[in-house]
Amino acid sequence: METIGIPRSVINEIIDHAKAGYPDEVCGIVAGKEFSSAHLYNMTNTENSRVSYFMDPGEQFQVMKDIRERKEKMLAIYHSHPDSVAFPSAKDVRLAYYPDSLYIIVSLAGDIPVLKAFSINEGEIVEISVKPL
Amino acid sequence: MPVKVRIPTPLQRLTGGKEEVEAKTGTVIEIVNDLDKQYPGIAERISENNKIRRFVNMYVNEEDIRFLQAEATVVKDGDELSIVPAIAGGISQ
Numbered sequence: 001m002e003t004i005g006i007p008r009s010v011i012n013e014i015i016d017h018a019k020a021g022y023p024d025e026v027c028g029i030v031a032g033k034e035f036s037s038a039h040l041y042n043m044t045n046t047e048n049s050r051v052s053y054f055m056d057p058g059e060q061f062q063v064m065k066d067i068r069e070r071k072e073k074m075l076a077i078y079h080s081h082p083d084s085v086a087f088p089s090a091k092d093v094r095l096a097y098y099p100d101s102l103y104i105i106v107s108l109a110g111d112i113p114v115l116k117a118f119s120i121n122e123g124e125i126v127e128i129s130v131k132p133l
Numbered sequence: 134m135p136v137k138v139r140i141p142t143p144l145q146r147l148t149g150g151k152e153e154v155e156a157k158t159g160t161v162i163e164i165v166n167d168l169d170k171q172y173p174g175i176a177e178r179i180s181e182n183n184k185i186r187r188f189v190n191m192y193v194n195e196e197d198i199r200f201l202q203a204e205a206t207v208v209k210d211g212d213e214l215s216i217v218p219a220i221a222g223g224i225s226q
Binding site (some may be wrong): 029064071091096099 | 142
């Protein structure tokens, strides 16, 4: 399995965001020149739902512009699964329009949060191992 | 001066890797259909029956076309049209 190293601080921030938004799903963007120096954008889930998310389009537009101006990349898109496992749902896969970004999912369904990363390309899901740096 | 159209990464394989392309002025949907002549297949990814797909956001300069005249929004000389696929998902269908 391919492995990516992500700063522990970034992983903790994603988990904290997921917990703060519980029981609703939260979403956000991991950006940077590379994962080892990545930073987060916490975004608004306009659906306020525990079973789905739709990133605020206006915020997304501004953040993507910011990423471009900083000459960075949208390395990953994250969202939480408050009540289900850390694996992409059928809808997650159908709406995965950014094959160049990884999809990070945090599950809060168990006693401890579980964070996993996936590449989703034309329906094909490949798990990428996450190594905290 | 033509309209500048910003192509998102997932659609750049249809534009030969180009991040920005040029189009003639017109309404949003006219531009989408015109782009399809240069880059076959792109209109189908963005629209269906001349309506922009729900999971595609489009901006004229800084304005979401949903808050303008949607597909009928006129894009003028020098304007920038951005195509931004939505980021969404969930368990519910």
